[in-house]
Amino acid sequence: MHIAIIGTGNVGGALAENWAKAGHRIHLGVRDLDNFKGKELLELPNISAHSIADAVAASEVVLIAATPPAIFSIVEQMGDAEGKIILDAMNSVRSGPEPFANTFDALKALTKDAQIVKCFNTTGFENMRDPMYPGGALDMFMAGSSEKGKQVARQLALDAGFAECWDFGGDDKAALLEQFALCWINLAIMQGQGRGIGFKVLRR
Numbered sequence: 001m002h003i004a005i006i007g008t009g010n011v012g013g014a015l016a017e018n019w020a021k022a023g024h025r026i027h028l029g030v031r032d033l034d035n036f037k038g039k040e041l042l043e044l045p046n047i048s049a050h051s052i053a054d055a056v057a058a059s060e061v062v063l064i065a066a067t068p069p070a071i072f073s074i075v076e077q078m079g080d081a082e083g084k085i086i087l088d089a090m091n092s093v094r095s096g097p098e099p100f101a102n103t104f105d106a107l108k109a110l111t112k113d114a115q116i117v118k119c120f121n122t123t124g125f126e127n128m129r130d131p132m133y134p135g136g137a138l139d140m141f142m143a144g145s146s147e148k149g150k151q152v153a154r155q156l157a158l159d160a161g162f163a164e165c166w167d168f169g170g171d172d173k174a175a176l177l178e179q180f181a182l183c184w185i186n187l188a189i190m191q192g193q194g195r196g197i198g199f200k201v202l203r204r
Contacts (some may be wrong), residue, residue, distance in 0.1 A: 001024045001025070001060060001061060001152075001156075002024070002053040002058055002059040002060055002061070003019055003024050003025070003026055003027065003059055003060075003061045003062075003063060003156075004024045004027045004028075004029050004052075004055035004056045004058070004062045005026060005027070005028055005029065005055075005062075005063045005065065006029040006052055006055070006056075006062065006063070006064045006065070006066060006074055006078075007027050007063075007064060007065035007066035007067075007089075007090075008020075008030060008036055008037050008038035008041065009037050009038065009065065009125075010125035010128075011065040011120065011125045012028075012038065012063065012065040012089075012157065013037075013038040013065060013091055013125075013129055014125050014126075014128035014129035015042055015065070015089075015120060015128055015156075015160055016028065016041050016044075016047055017041065017129065018043050018128070018129070018159065018161060019156065019159060019160060020045065020046040020047050022159040022160070023046070024046065024082065024156075024159070025046050025138070025178060026041075026046055026047040026048070027048060027049075027050050027054070027055035027058050027059050028041065028047065028048065028049045028050065028055060029050060029051065029052035029053075029054075029055030029056060029062075029077075029155070030049055030050070030051070030052070030055075030080075030140070031051075031052065031077075033050075033051070033147075036049070046060045048128055048181060051076055051077070052074065052077040052078055053078060053079045054082065056078045056079060056081065057079065057080075059084070059164070060084065060085060061084070061085045061086075061087065061152055061156070062081070062084050062085070062086045062087065063087040063089055063120065064085075064086065064087070064088060064089060064090060064103075064107075065089040065090065065120070066090065067095070068090050068091075068092045068095055068096050068097045068102070068103050068106075069095055069096075069097060069098075071097045071103050071106050071107065071110070072097065072106075072110070073088070074120075075106075075107070075110045075111060078111075079120060080112075081111045081112065081113075081114040082097065082112050082113045082114065083113065083114070083115075084111075084114050084115070085114075085115045085116075085117065085146070085148065085149045085152050085153075086107055086111065086114045086115065086116045086117070086149075087116045087117055087119050087120060087149075087153055087156075088103050088104050088107055088117065088119070088121070089119065089120040089121045090102075090103040091103075091121050091178050091181045091182075092178060093178075093181070093182065093185065098130070101175065102174070102175055102178055104116060104118050104144075104171070104174035104175070105174075105175075108171065110185035110188055115144075115146035115148055115149035116146065116149065116171075117142050117143070117144035117146060117149040117150055117152075117153045117167070118142060118143045118144055118167060118168075118173075118174040118177045118178075119140065119141070119142040119143075119144075119153040119157065119177075119179060120140065120153075120157070121139075121181050122140070122141050122177055122180045122181045122184060122199070123138065123181075123184050123198050124184065124188060124195045124198075126156060126196065127183065127194050127198045128160065130161070130198070131161045131162045131163075131198065133198065133200075134202070136163055136200065137161055137163035137200075138160055138162055138163065138198035138199060138200050139162060139163055139164045139165070139166055139199060139200045139201050140157040140160075140162040140164070140165040140166070141165065141166050141168055141177060141180060141199075142154065142157075142165050142166070142167060142169055142177075143167070143168040143169055143170065143171070143173040143174045143176065143177050144170065144174065145170040150167060152166075153165060163200065164201070166201055168180075180199075184198075184199065
């Protein structure tokens with residue numbers, strides 16, 4: 001699968017590594033090809049850097065893991081996103097894409113006929129890089145009304161090493177996943193439990 005990653009920091013970089021190891025072709029979408037965060041990713045096989053427009057054009061799937069206020073310039077640089085699956089890995093915790101409530105709503109409004117899924121936003125980047133714990137692999141979570149998009153998101157979660165990707169529901173549940181992310185932030189950082197924690201659904 002060809003995957004564009006916009007936002008090559010901690011989250012984007014961790015997923016780029018795991019997906020490249022799983023055999024996917026990763027196209028990093030960056031503003032400056034000569035100077036960008038995560039440039040060391042180019043040393044790995046299956047990863048290359050391009051303009052944002054070229055990365056999106058070459059890919060079926062687009063992961064966006066940038067700061068929420070940047071969403072407007074990103075969408076403008078993406079070009080035609082019709083038919084693309086867009087994975088929204090952002091959280092409007094410190095700042096949001098005003099006047100929209102969150103990045104999912106912004107992407108729905110700003111992109112034409114894209115299939116948008118909220119995913120890869122509910123845990124720390126360390127868990128994106130290595131979701132395996134002594135009790136087994138952590139779970140990932142997703143929301144969105146595109147069934148095709150969620151099928152792809154689930155497969156990519158499994159390819160990144162997560163045990164399962166649980167479906168929270170349609171577009172109306174995307175904001176709930178941001179609240180879920182705040183639960184992890186609260187436990188890990190505000191309550192001092194440390195970033196080496198994660199969520200897993202257990203069934204009796």
